[in-house]
Each structure stands twice: as C-alpha cells, then as structure tokens.
Amino acid sequence: MDDRQILGMAFTVSTAGLLLLFLVSGQLQPLFLEPSEISLSHAGRKVSTAGEVVSLRFHEDGHVFFEVADASGGIKVAIFQDVARDADTGCLAEGRRVEVTGRVKEYRGAPEVVVQEPGDIQCTS
Amino acid sequence: MALIILGALAGCFTGLLPGIHVNNVVIVLLSLSPLVLSHFDVYQVTGFIIAMAVVHTFVDFIPSIFLGAPQEDSVLSVLPGHRMLLAGRGYDAVRLTVVGGVGASAVGIALLPMGLALFSYLYSVFLDFLPWLLALVILYMVLMEGEPKKMAFSLAIVAYSGALGVVVLDGGVLDPAYALFPTLTGLFGLSTLLLSLRARPRIPPQHTDARPVPARKGVVIGAGAGLVAGLVPSIGTSQSALVVQNLFRGEGDEEFLVALGGVNTTETLYAFLALYLIGNPRSGASIAVERMITDVSFWDFLFMVGVVMAAVFPAVVLTLGITRLAVRGIEKIDYPLLSKATTVFLVVLIGLLTGWKGILVAATATAIGIATPILGVKRSHCMGVLMVPTILYFL
Incomplete structure (x- = not known):
C-alpha cells in the first residue's frame, strides 16, 4: 500500500x-432541565427550560434579562441585543410562562442561560 | 471543524513530545473548563479533545521509532521500529502503523453495531476471566522462550518489572499523572538508547518507497485488540498489544507494526462506546468528554464516532508529513550523538516532571530493560510492569 x-x-x-x-x-437536541436543575456542571451545553418569568428587566441597550422560575427554584436568562432585536421579547411579562433554549454560561460564579437564536424563546401562556 | 483541526495540531504536539500525553492537555482543559466553555460550545470542545486523541495515536509512533522514546501505547513499536530504521526503512515502519490505524478504524466502525449489541455480555465475561487471561498470556510468553534457563530469566524479568509496577503504580511513589513516563521510558526507551550507544549504529540512507505488505491480518487483529482495550477495564493498549505481539510471533516486524497502529486508534473509538453504554470512561479523553456531556445520548455517541472518523485524514497527512521531515533530518544526523542527546533530554524531562524519585524509578527500569538482551530474553517480558498490577487488582 x-x-x-x-x-x-x-x-x-x-x-x-x-x-x-x-x-x-x-x-x-438541547438537554431539557427544570430551572433549578441547571448548574455550572452544564456550562457550555445547550439546554432548554420552562417556567414563569420573574425579575424582568429591559436594558436601555436592547438586552433583556429575567429569571425563569418554578416552585423548586430559578435560573437567570440573558438575551443580548443582537438576538433580542429579532426575538419575540414583546410577549415577555412577569408571571407569564416561557420556554427558553440557550447555552449555559457562568456569570459571577452562577449559571446563566444565554439565548443564542431569536426563535429560542417562546411564551406559552 | 476549525476546532477539529486545532485538536489535530494539539495531537501532533502531544504525540511528538515524549512524556506529554493527551491526558496532560485534558487536565489543563478541565481545570479551565468554566473559562473555555464560556467561549465555546461543549461539542466544539469535545471535538477538539477527540481529534487530539485520535491524531496522538498516529503521531506518537514517530518518536518511538526514530528516537526510541515511546509512550504507553507505542511502547512495543520501539524494537521492531528501530530494526527497520537501521535497515533504512524508518519511514516504512511509521507508514505501517498508519496503515494499521486507518484500516482498523474502518474495521472498528464496521464492527460498532456488533459492539452495541454484545457489549454488556462481553463486558461481564471479560471481567470474570481477566486476571486468568493475563496470567495465561504471561505463562505463554515465558514458555515461548523454549530453554529452561531462558524461561527462568524471563520469569525473573516479569517478577522484577511487575514489582516495579506495583511500587510505582499502586504505591503512590510518583504523581499518578506521570508515573508511567519514567517507568516505560526506562524499560523500553533509555535501555534501548544506551544499548544502541554501545553498538554505535550508523543510520543508513532511508527509503520512502512502499513495499507490499500483507496488512489484512494485522488490521483485523489490531482492531480486535483495540476493541478489547477500549471496552475492558484495566486492559490498556499496551496489554492488548502484548497479546497481539504473541499472535505475530515469528511473522516479522511489518505486520506486527500494522496491528500496533490498529490497536491504538480502535481503542480510542471503543472507549467512547464504553462511555455511552455503561457510563464508564476508559481513557483520559473519554473522561473529559463525560465531564463535558453529562448525559451521553445515542446522538452524542454518533457525534463522537463522526469526529474520530473525520480526524483520520488529518492524522495521516500530519504523520506521513512529519515522518518525511524526520527521515530527511535523521540521515544527516550523527546517530550516536542523537542517542546521547535524546538520553539527556529524557532524563532531564523525567527529572522536571517527576523529580528525583522519577529518576530513581527510571534508573531501576532502565537496569531491568538492559538486563533482557544481556540475559538473552525478550524485552516484552518487561510488560509485567502493567500486567502484574492489573492481575493483582482483579484477584
């Protein structure tokens, strides 16, 4: 040969x-986890989660920050400007149920789900 | 894709530098994982690690054959590779391991459905018989020496190297991450280099033309041995390769090198199958992958298989390219000087990585390695260093 x-x-x-x-x-497929199950051990993984929107904040630069929570706990979610401008963020309101998909990153020592595609956030109620 | 290429280059680095293994890079990556994973997707990092592991299994034959500086998975290639180098066929020696790697990866992939179906059964059977199987291999190796005097010497070499293995691997003398480096370098590398200094060999002009080699048997046996190494705990590539060596006794160096090349690449593939089916990581790379992808799904497993396959072509291009450069360089080099320089380099590296205890271990291992040709028995009895601790662990 x-x-x-x-x-x-x-x-x-x-x-x-x-x-x-x-x-x-x-x-x-992204891993589906309850908000409280997402930890730093999932850093770098794409995960999906669902729950109620709490602590919603629209930043003046166009970023959107909130927490997805259920009875067991919550997870911080960030949608940065470049994704937020094409995403359906208008449906977000405190108390509404959402399904979120994004990559887990570490932010100030805690896990955070960063949404990377505009279609990865959906209000379900 | 870019990270697969980067992983391939990292595999060249770990494969070429004696004492540096994929596991060293994996340890660094895992310790930096929060930082790394904040910039890269987990599949990108996994792709990098797998590509590095695959390319490493191809490239690490180059220092083993050209410098006599082996790693665990290329250790048995030192002597046949060295013989071919001294016959002007160093390039051919590496090429044969590449043929084995490529061929066995194809065979290994073709056997994956069977592996998926039979793994659980094979796993339990192997676990029950493992120590006895290894003991039989040792007995067979000793009996193959023929004369009673040589059998006694070879048994002594197995006992001495086995005792060294127990002290070094189980006794906590050295940092486990580096424990094998001084031990195997002493048994197979430094001892070969020192003996070759005494013989004062000249490296003849090296040929790069291919000779026809019946590679089929080597590929199939290499793939089978790699499969066992990947699936069965405590059976590494070196133990599997030792069984392979006995299967090729008297059949020449060429096909044995083909089989050796096949063992390492298939082992990498099947270590991921073991991770998927029983969640038991069998190599440094699969430990890292397990940490990154916490729940390995069937699709994750197929992703790993895809990366292993995709990394084969860059591995071949890099290995053959680097070997061509090595061939051109080695003809111009004063080989005794190169052997002395390599010996000093390895001793310094052992000192830096493992301290004075590592030097002591390497000196002991070198003495055992040198004793084998003086006693007229095969160097492969020194593999007792890994076989005996494994047998004792399972008994």
Missing part, C-alpha cells in the same frame, strides 16, 4: 465522518 492509497482510504473514512457529523448535528 503506497502513500496515495493510504491517503485515499483515510480521505474516505474522514469524508464519511464529516457526513455523519452533518447528519448528527441536526439531532443533537
């Missing part, structure tokens, strides 16, 4: 791998 044949075989394996990654990427 010469170098060309080895490279050809490796190229085939890698191309199949890239194809598999392409197919799988659409299936890597």
Whole structure:
C-alpha cells in the first residue's frame, strides 16, 4: 500500500465522518432541565427550560434579562441585543410562562442561560 | 471543524513530545473548563479533545521509532521500529502503523453495531476471566522462550518489572499523572538508547518507497485488540498489544507494526462506546468528554464516532508529513550523538516532571530493560510492569 492509497482510504473514512457529523448535528437536541436543575456542571451545553418569568428587566441597550422560575427554584436568562432585536421579547411579562433554549454560561460564579437564536424563546401562556 | 483541526495540531504536539500525553492537555482543559466553555460550545470542545486523541495515536509512533522514546501505547513499536530504521526503512515502519490505524478504524466502525449489541455480555465475561487471561498470556510468553534457563530469566524479568509496577503504580511513589513516563521510558526507551550507544549504529540512507505488505491480518487483529482495550477495564493498549505481539510471533516486524497502529486508534473509538453504554470512561479523553456531556445520548455517541472518523485524514497527512521531515533530518544526523542527546533530554524531562524519585524509578527500569538482551530474553517480558498490577487488582 503506497502513500496515495493510504491517503485515499483515510480521505474516505474522514469524508464519511464529516457526513455523519452533518447528519448528527441536526439531532443533537438541547438537554431539557427544570430551572433549578441547571448548574455550572452544564456550562457550555445547550439546554432548554420552562417556567414563569420573574425579575424582568429591559436594558436601555436592547438586552433583556429575567429569571425563569418554578416552585423548586430559578435560573437567570440573558438575551443580548443582537438576538433580542429579532426575538419575540414583546410577549415577555412577569408571571407569564416561557420556554427558553440557550447555552449555559457562568456569570459571577452562577449559571446563566444565554439565548443564542431569536426563535429560542417562546411564551406559552 | 476549525476546532477539529486545532485538536489535530494539539495531537501532533502531544504525540511528538515524549512524556506529554493527551491526558496532560485534558487536565489543563478541565481545570479551565468554566473559562473555555464560556467561549465555546461543549461539542466544539469535545471535538477538539477527540481529534487530539485520535491524531496522538498516529503521531506518537514517530518518536518511538526514530528516537526510541515511546509512550504507553507505542511502547512495543520501539524494537521492531528501530530494526527497520537501521535497515533504512524508518519511514516504512511509521507508514505501517498508519496503515494499521486507518484500516482498523474502518474495521472498528464496521464492527460498532456488533459492539452495541454484545457489549454488556462481553463486558461481564471479560471481567470474570481477566486476571486468568493475563496470567495465561504471561505463562505463554515465558514458555515461548523454549530453554529452561531462558524461561527462568524471563520469569525473573516479569517478577522484577511487575514489582516495579506495583511500587510505582499502586504505591503512590510518583504523581499518578506521570508515573508511567519514567517507568516505560526506562524499560523500553533509555535501555534501548544506551544499548544502541554501545553498538554505535550508523543510520543508513532511508527509503520512502512502499513495499507490499500483507496488512489484512494485522488490521483485523489490531482492531480486535483495540476493541478489547477500549471496552475492558484495566486492559490498556499496551496489554492488548502484548497479546497481539504473541499472535505475530515469528511473522516479522511489518505486520506486527500494522496491528500496533490498529490497536491504538480502535481503542480510542471503543472507549467512547464504553462511555455511552455503561457510563464508564476508559481513557483520559473519554473522561473529559463525560465531564463535558453529562448525559451521553445515542446522538452524542454518533457525534463522537463522526469526529474520530473525520480526524483520520488529518492524522495521516500530519504523520506521513512529519515522518518525511524526520527521515530527511535523521540521515544527516550523527546517530550516536542523537542517542546521547535524546538520553539527556529524557532524563532531564523525567527529572522536571517527576523529580528525583522519577529518576530513581527510571534508573531501576532502565537496569531491568538492559538486563533482557544481556540475559538473552525478550524485552516484552518487561510488560509485567502493567500486567502484574492489573492481575493483582482483579484477584
């Protein structure tokens, strides 16, 4: 087996791998967790959660901050300006139920869900 | 994709530098994980780690074959690789491990559905018979020496290296993260380098042309041994490779190197299968992945398989490219001087990573390693250093 044949075989394996990654990427669902279950151990993971909006704050620069809470606890959520301008933030109000998807990040030593896509926030009531 | 390429480059770094393993980078990444994960998605970091682990399994044969400076998973390639280097076929030696890596990764992927179906059963069977299987391998190795005197010597080498393994690995003499480095470098690397200094070899002109090698058996056995190493606790690539070596006894260096290349790459793949099916991480990379992806789903597992496969091509390009550079360089180098410089470098590195205790361990290991050719028995008996502690752990 010469170098060309080895490279050809490796190229085939890698191309199949890239194809598999392409197919799988659409299936890597965010982890669904209760607000109180989200911790720093989930940092970097995409998670979904649902609960009631509390402590809602619209920042003057266009960012939106609030907490999603249920009976067991809550988690801070941040929607930064670039996402907030295309997201349906108008439906947000204290006491309304929402479903939020985003990446868990650490903010001042605590976990926070940062929404990355405008469609990842939905008011359900 | 960019992080897979970055991971591949990191794998080159860990593979080429003796004493630096994927696990060292993983430890740093895990300790910095809050910072890293605030900038990158968990799948990006996972992709980086897996690509690094895969490329490492290809590249780490280069220092092992060209410098006699092995890591745990390339340790048995030192002697056949060195022989081929002295016959002007250093490039071919590395290429054979690459053939094994690529071929076995394809076989390993084809066997994944079977692994998914049978793993739980195989796992329990292996656990029950593991110490006896390892004891049988040692017995077989000793008996294969033929003469009673050589059998006695080889048993003594197994006992001495086994005692060293128990003291170093279970006795807490050294930091567990670095304990294997002085031990294996002494047994297989420094001892080879010192003996080669006595022989004063000249590195002949190296050829890069390919010779036809019947690689099929090596690929299949390498994949099978890697599968066992990936799935069964305490059976690492080196123990699996040792069984492989005995299967290839008398069949020449070429196909053995193909099998060795296959063991490491398949082990990386199957360690992720073990993580998915039983939540038991079997390698540094899979421990890191487990910490990042807390609940590994089937799709997460397929993602890992995809990254392993995608990393194969960069691994081959980098390994063959670096080996071509090494071949050009080594012909111009005064080999005894290179051996002396490598010996000093390894001793200094051992000192820096493990202190005076590490130097002492390396000196003891080197003495055992040097004793084997003087007594006329095979160096592979020194693998007692890993086999004996494993047997004792399971008994």
